[in-house]
Amino acid sequence: MKIGVAGIGTVGVGVIKILEQHGQLLSDRCGQDLEITAVSGRDRRKDRGVSLDGMTWYDNAVDMASDPNVDLVVELIGGSDGVANDLCRAALKAGKSVVTANKALIAVHGTELATLAEDKGISLNYEAAVAGGIPIVKAMREGLAGNAISRVYGILNGTCNYILTEMEETGGDFDAILSDAQALGYAEADPSFDVDGVDAAHKLAILTSLAFGTPVDFDSVYIEGIREISALDIAFAKEFGFRIRLLGVARKTEKGIEQRVHPCMVKKDTPIANVSGVFNAVVAEGDFVDNTVYEGRGAGEGPTASAVVADIMDIAAGRTCPTFGIPVRKMIDIPKVAVEEHVGCYYVRLNVFDRPGVIADISAVFRDEEISIESLLQRGRSPEEAVSVVLTTHEVKEAAIVKALAKIEKFDHSVGTPRMIRIAKL
Numbered sequence: 001m002k003i004g005v006a007g008i009g010t011v012g013v014g015v016i017k018i019l020e021q022h023g024q025l026l027s028d029r030c031g032q033d034l035e036i037t038a039v040s041g042r043d044r045r046k047d048r049g050v051s052l053d054g055m056t057w058y059d060n061a062v063d064m065a066s067d068p069n070v071d072l073v074v075e076l077i078g079g080s081d082g083v084a085n086d087l088c089r090a091a092l093k094a095g096k097s098v099v100t101a102n103k104a105l106i107a108v109h110g111t112e113l114a115t116l117a118e119d120k121g122i123s124l125n126y127e128a129a130v131a132g133g134i135p136i137v138k139a140m141r142e143g144l145a146g147n148a149i150s151r152v153y154g155i156l157n158g159t160c161n162y163i164l165t166e167m168e169e170t171g172g173d174f175d176a177i178l179s180d181a182q183a184l185g186y187a188e189a190d191p192s193f194d195v196d197g198v199d200a201a202h203k204l205a206i207l208t209s210l211a212f213g214t215p216v217d218f219d220s221v222y223i224e225g226i227r228e229i230s231a232l233d234i235a236f237a238k239e240f241g242f243r244i245r246l247l248g249v250a251r252k253t254e255k256g257i258e259q260r261v262h263p264c265m266v267k268k269d270t271p272i273a274n275v276s277g278v279f280n281a282v283v284a285e286g287d288f289v290d291n292t293v294y295e296g297r298g299a300g301e302g303p304t305a306s307a308v309v310a311d312i313m314d315i316a317a318g319r320t321c322p323t324f325g326i327p328v329r330k331m332i333d334i335p336k337v338a339v340e341e342h343v344g345c346y347y348v349r350l351n352v353f354d355r356p357g358v359i360a361d362i363s364a365v366f367r368d369e370e371i372s373i374e375s376l377l378q379r380g381r382s383p384e385e386a387v388s389v390v391l392t393t394h395e396v397k398e399a400a401i402v403k404a405l406a407k408i409e410k411f412d413h414s415v416g417t418p419r420m421i422r423i424a425k426l
C-alpha cells in the first residue's frame with residue numbers, strides 16, 4: 001500500500017519511525033507492505049531525524065491526493081480548515097481512504113467528510129484524534145457495538161490533567177504550574193486550546209457521535225476550562241474527599257444529549273480520580289457490558305503515531321467500518337440539552353465578610369431557590385477580612401445554582417465572584 005503523509009512534525013515523524021522499525025511485522029499483520037511514497041511539509045530543508053529518501057515531496061499537500069503513486073492519504077497537519085480540510089476532501093473525492101489525527105477537523109467537518117467516504121465506499125479513520133494512543137474509537141465503533149451507550153466521559157486533555165495533578169501535589173497556583181508545564185514541553189506556548197477546554201471539546205464531540213449515532217455537533221458542546229481553578233479549590237476538594245479533573249461528559253437523558261467539558265470534583269476512589277499527569281482516560285457505559293475503562297497516553301510522538309499506524313493497517317487489511325460506527329444516513333439528530341438544565345450536585349465557594357447573619361442570608365437564598373445544602377464549612381475568622389465559606393449541595397438544576405450565586409454576589413458582605421464546580425456522579 002502506497003501512503004502519502006502530509007505533515008511530518010511530531011506525529012508524522014513517529015509514523016515514519018514505526019513503519020521503518022516494524023515494517024515486516026506490520027506487513028505480516030495486515031497482509032500488505034506499507035510504503036511511504038510521498039510526504040508534504042512547509043520546509044523541505046528541515047532535518048527531521050528520519051530519512052525521506054525516495055519519497056516525493058509536495059509543497060502543496062493537496063496535490064498528493066491526485067498522485068497515482070499514493071493509495072492512502074495520512075493527514076497530520078492539523079487545523080479544522082485550510083490545507084488539512086482541502087486535502088482530506090480531495091483525497092476522499094478521488095476515492096482514496098484517509099487517516100487523520102486531526103480532532104479539530106473531525107469535530108467540525110466530521111459528518112460531511114464521513115458522507116464523502118461512505119459515498120465512495122472507502123474509509124475515514126481518526127483513532128489518534130481522540131485520546132491519542134488509547135484505542136477508544138475502535139472500542140466505541142466496534143468493541144462496544146452490541147451495546148446502547150448511556151454515557152461516555154473522560155479525561156481528554158493531558159496538559160490540563162498534568163496542571164491539575166501538579167497543583168494538587170505542590171499546592172501551587174495555576175499560572176505558576178502552567179509556566180512549568182510550558183518549560184517541560186507539556187503545554188504549548190499558546191496554551192489556550194488546551195487550558196480553555198477546546199481541545200477536549202473537539203474530542204468529546206467525536207465521542208458523542210460514536211456513542212449516540214448523531215451528527216458531530218461541536219458547536220453545542222458546553223466548554224469551561226481550568227484557568228479559574230485555584231489552589232484554594234484544590235485544597236477544599238481534598239478536604240471533601242475529592243480531586244478536581246477536567247472532564248468531557250456526553251450523556252443521554254430523557255430531554256436529549258448533554259455534551260459538556262468543565263472541571264469536576266470527582267470522588268478520590270474512582271478510576272478517573274486516579275489518572276494522573278499527562279495521561280488520558282475514558283469510561284464508556286453500555287447497557288450490556290456495564291462500565292469499561294480505558295487509560296493511556298493521550299499525546300506524544302509514539303502513542304499518537306501508534307494509533308495512526310493501526311488505522312493505516314485496518315485499511316490495508318480491508319477492515320472497514322462506517323466513520324462513526326453507523327452510516328451517516330442512519331444518524332439521528334438528537335436535541336442537545338443546555339447546561340442550565342443539568343441536574344447534579346455542586347461545590348460552591350463564597351468569599352464573604354465574617355459578620356453576624358451572613359450564613360443566615362446565604363442559607364435564605366439557597367432556601368428560596370430550593371437548593372438543599374449537604375455540607376457547609378467556614379475557614380478563618382476575622383471581621384475585617386473576607387473569609388471562605390464552602391458548601392456542597394444535594395442534586396439541583398444548574399439554573400437554580402446560577403441564580404442563587406448571582407444573588408449572593410450582590411450582598412454587601414460578598415467579595416468577588418462566587419466559584420462553582422460541578423460534582424461528578426461517577
Ligand SMILES: NC(=O)c1ccc[n+]([C@@H]2O[C@H](COP(=O)([O-])OP(=O)(O)OC[C@H]3O[C@@H](n4cnc5c(N)ncnc54)[C@H](OP(=O)(O)O)[C@@H]3O)[C@@H](O)[C@H]2O)c1
Nearest residue numbers: 007008009010011041042043076077078101102299300304
Ligand atoms: N502531537 C500530539 O501529541 C498529537 C496528539 C493527538 C493528535 N495530534 C494531531 O496530529 C496532527 C499533527 O500534530 P503534530 O503535533 O504532529 O503537529 P506538528 O508537530 O506541528 O507538525 C505539523 C506538520 O504539518 C506541516 N505543515 C504545516 N502546515 C502545512 C502546510 N500548509 N502544508 C504542508 N504541511 C504543513 C508542518 O511542516 P514543517 O515541519 O515543515 O513546519 C509539520 O511537519 C494535528 O492535527 C494534531 O491535533 C497530535
